[in-house]
Amino acid sequence: MPSLAPDLPARLALAQAIAREAGAVALDYFNRRDTLVIETKRDLQDVVSVADREVEELIRARILAAYADDGILGEEYGLQSGSSGFTWVVDPIDGTSPFVNGMPNWCISIGLLYSGVPVVGVIFAPCHDEMYAGGLDMGATLNGKKLTLDPSRNIRNAVTGIGANSHVTPATVAKIVEDLLTAGGNFIRNGSGALMLAYVAAGRLVGYYEPYMHAWDCLAGYCLVKEAGGWYHVFPTEGEKLTKGAPVIATAPGAIDDLKAIAGL
Structure with missing residues (x-):
């Protein structure tokens, strides 16, 4: 650091x-x-x-x-x-x-x-x-x-944000939704990954997962979530990797394990 x-x-x-x-x-x-x-x-x-x-x-x-x-x-x-x-x-x-x-x-x-x-x-x-x-x-x-995140909130007693785009298959998105619902969670998607990451930092969402996202969509939100007391999956920033897409996950403390499992980490 x-x-x-x-x-x-x-x-x-x-x-x-x-x-x-x-x-x-x-x-x-x-x-x-x-x-x-x-x-x-x-x-x-x-x-x-x-x-x-x-x-x-x-x-x-x-x-x-x-x-x-x-x-x-x-x-x-x-x-x-x-x-x-x-x-x-x-x-x-x-x-x-x-x-x-x-x-x-x-x-x-x-x-x-x-x-x-x-x-x-x-x-x-x-x-x-x-x-x-x-x-x-x-x-x-x-x-x-x-902003300070509540550690008692998890995917079962709060709402999770998910993202989707043409970089991932419909089947992949369907599996994310299925796994989240099966685990007792619920979800929203509002069309702005960056804004949903801000909502994670504000405690409005308990977490956010998108299997393919760019740095400009997530890195500001990552900083916000971390400083509010949450966790994020590190985005690759070395050289040309910064300009490519990668999986994005950011969560409140109580949702880390569940969202890692849904993402296969």
């Missing part, structure tokens, strides 16, 4: 300020989404718009203006290497499908790695005006209120 960098509180404050500014831009687009030209990427469910690109450009510009030597990985524009040991990991609008379809389940996700470990996590949900923020050894908050 890396030691606390001297300027980590300043980086956390910057991430919150950027997320709020980016959220305002995204919310403006959301409120006039009928004017957006929607494009598809891998399949018809994997969509992107000018809003995603403009918001990421804004986030990158603000970060590099303050920390020119930092690296940045964003969903829309890829990896720009740095020399400081810090790499920002950004999803400008996580939950683009809900976004373009008029649902509020989307967010701005800004994470920060230091020596490969998530050390800052900021997730801002503009439609709810909710700012989730956390930093290594600094705890996690929701709109300034400290």
